[in-house]
Amino acid sequence: MNFIQYILQNRGQVLELTLEHLWLVGVSTLLATVMGVPMGIAIAHRRGLDKPVLAGANIIQTIPSLALFGFLLPVPWLGARADRLAILALTLYALLPVIRNTYTGIRGVDPAVVEAGRGMGLTESQLLFQVELPLAVSVILSGVRVAIVISVGLATIAAAIGAGGLGEFIFRGLAMVNNQLILAGAIPAALLALSADVGVGWLERRLRPR
Amino acid sequence: MLDEVPAIQFRDVAYSVRGVPVISGLNLRVRRGETLVLLGRSGSGKTTALKLVNRLLTPSAGEVRVNGVANGQDVVRLRRGIGYVIQEVGLFPHFSVERNIGLVPRIEGWPEAKIRARVAELLRAVGLEAKITSRYPHELSGGQRQRVGVARALAADPAILLMDEPFGALDPLTRDELQREFLSLQQRLHKTVVFVTHDLREALRLGTRIALMEAGRLVSVLSPEEFLRSTEPWVLAYVRAFGEGPQSSAIRGSL
Numbered sequence A: 001m002n003f004i005q006y007i008l009q010n011r012g013q014v015l016e017l018t019l020e021h022l023w024l025v026g027v028s029t030l031l032a033t034v035m036g037v038p039m040g041i042a043i044a045h046r047r048g049l050d051k052p053v054l055a056g057a058n059i060i061q062t063i064p065s066l067a068l069f070g071f072l073l074p075v076p077w078l079g080a081r082a083d084r085l086a087i088l089a090l091t092l093y094a095l096l097p098v099i100r101n102t103y104t105g106i107r108g109v110d111p112a113v114v115e116a117g118r119g120m121g122l123t124e125s126q127l128l129f130q131v132e133l134p135l136a137v138s139v140i141l142s143g144v145r146v147a148i149v150i151s152v153g154l155a156t157i158a159a160a161i162g163a164g165g166l167g168e169f170i171f172r173g174l175a176m177v178n179n180q181l182i183l184a185g186a187i188p189a190a191l192l193a194l195s196a197d198v199g200v201g202w203l204e205r206r207l208r209p210r
Numbered sequence B: 001m002l003d004e005v006p007a008i009q010f011r012d013v014a015y016s017v018r019g020v021p022v023i024s025g026l027n028l029r030v031r032r033g034e035t036l037v038l039l040g041r042s043g044s045g046k047t048t049a050l051k052l053v054n055r056l057l058t059p060s061a062g063e064v065r066v067n068g069v070a071n072g073q074d075v076v077r078l079r080r081g082i083g084y085v086i087q088e089v090g091l092f093p094h095f096s097v098e099r100n101i102g103l104v105p106r107i108e109g110w111p112e113a114k115i116r117a118r119v120a121e122l123l124r125a126v127g128l129e130a131k132i133t134s135r136y137p138h139e140l141s142g143g144q145r146q147r148v149g150v151a152r153a154l155a156a157d158p159a160i161l162l163m164d165e166p167f168g169a170l171d172p173l174t175r176d177e178l179q180r181e182f183l184s185l186q187q188r189l190h191k192t193v194v195f196v197t198h199d200l201r202e203a204l205r206l207g208t209r210i211a212l213m214e215a216g217r218l219v220s221v222l223s224p225e226e227f228l229r230s231t232e233p234w235v236l237a238y239v240r241a242f243g244e245g246p247q248s249s250a251i252r253g254s255l
Helices: A002-009 A011-045 A050-062 A065-072 A076-080 A082-107 A111-119 A124-161 A167-176 A179-207 B046-053 B075-080 B097-101 B103-107 B112-125 B130-134 B142-154 B172-189 B200-206 B224-229 B233-241 B249-254
Strands: B008-017 B020-030 B035-039 B061-066 B082-086 B160-164 B192-197 B209-214 B217-222
Touching: A002 A011, A002 A179, A011 A050, A011 A082, A011 A124, A011 A167, A011 A179, A050 A082, A065 A082, A065 A124, A076 A082, A082 A124, A111 A124, A111 B082, A124 A167, A124 A179, A167 A179, B008 B046, B020 B046, B020 B217, B035 B046, B035 B200, B046 B061, B046 B160, B046 B192, B075 B082, B082 B142, B097 B103, B097 B112, B097 B130, B097 B142, B103 B112, B112 B130, B112 B142, B142 B160, B142 B172, B172 B200, B192 B200, B200 B224, B200 B233, B209 B224, B209 B233, B217 B224, B217 B233, B224 B233
Parallel strands: B035 B192, B035 B209, B082 B160, B160 B192
Antiparallel strands: B008 B020, B008 B061, B209 B217
16 A cells, blocks of 8 residues: 555645645536536526537537647637636536536426416516426536536546646656556545535435425 | 406407417306306316416417406416416425415515414415424325415415316315315305316306316306206216216205
């Protein structure tokens, strides 16, 4: 278990890279949620919009991440700082699970409940905030959870373009054929993904409607 | 004698979905304080007619007037003035009984104390114990849920009540109980009620008048007594389908 020794000896750097990693994942997930939830609501309400938007988000998902990072590198403002670029790419990847789960969650609300609410004189925004979103919240959160777990993994690749994060250890370890170094990046990343999964999962159960 | 303004009036109303007519040529007046039953089989257009009243559906032709005014303006206002009860579902599953009943008063901005008093009053009126206020719909029996649904529709004291097969999913005993309570409640409150059902016995028991619908058209509007004596083919068919003529003890008993 040499890599534990290595982590302990370099705990300053491990902490720094973990924080960088968290920053990349946190900001991109936040952006994806802020954009994805309204998009999911919009396509759940407007028939005809759902197929193209979901297809678009799906297509983004199929672009290999290393290629997407490479594509975005020459873009003027973005390419100037690697972390900007990494955050944009991670946001794009995180969009699909957030949009899709918001869409599924809202569409899954019993239409009779929505109609009863409308029939009693709730406005469309009261219906959204008091009925649809509360009833869909656990499905939406499970989309956010998937997005976070994907992002934690993908963010390791961002180190290839110099955006930092735990991927630094992994790439360095690969170059030096040093397994301890690889594990020093991979294990904390896995722990991050796991704890995010457990944490959001807990929130999801707390907020689930009875 | 001046003809009073009907509570609800359908004027040459038609409703179609993608060119297929669901309702056509509907002319009907609902008098203030009466219980008008819309009777008909599945697909006859009775639920559609009901939803045209609170503008959940928009007529393709003609107009629906509520208290003498065409109902196309300000639908939110219109709906808050009309109680709406639907079969079994429709209670908000994530709201307690108290919040479900207090829904319209709350969005209308009533003070909390007044809402609480109103909820307690309504629970008594529909025969529920005060202790269930903090329960959630899934913790209630079917009969209790339906009572909460009626209480919720009555919350802001609307003059008009629309009921779409409210007792349809209940067992016969509970249904009988709720029908009896509906009658005694209606004797005190004198709401204008439009009640949709396919159950002839329920129609005869609760209705002051029965409007029989068939294939999107109004066949006739009759009092329960007239309904049983009518020789209109569709009325006869309906009465016969229930296996009972005017002589039937079950029907006479319910009158």
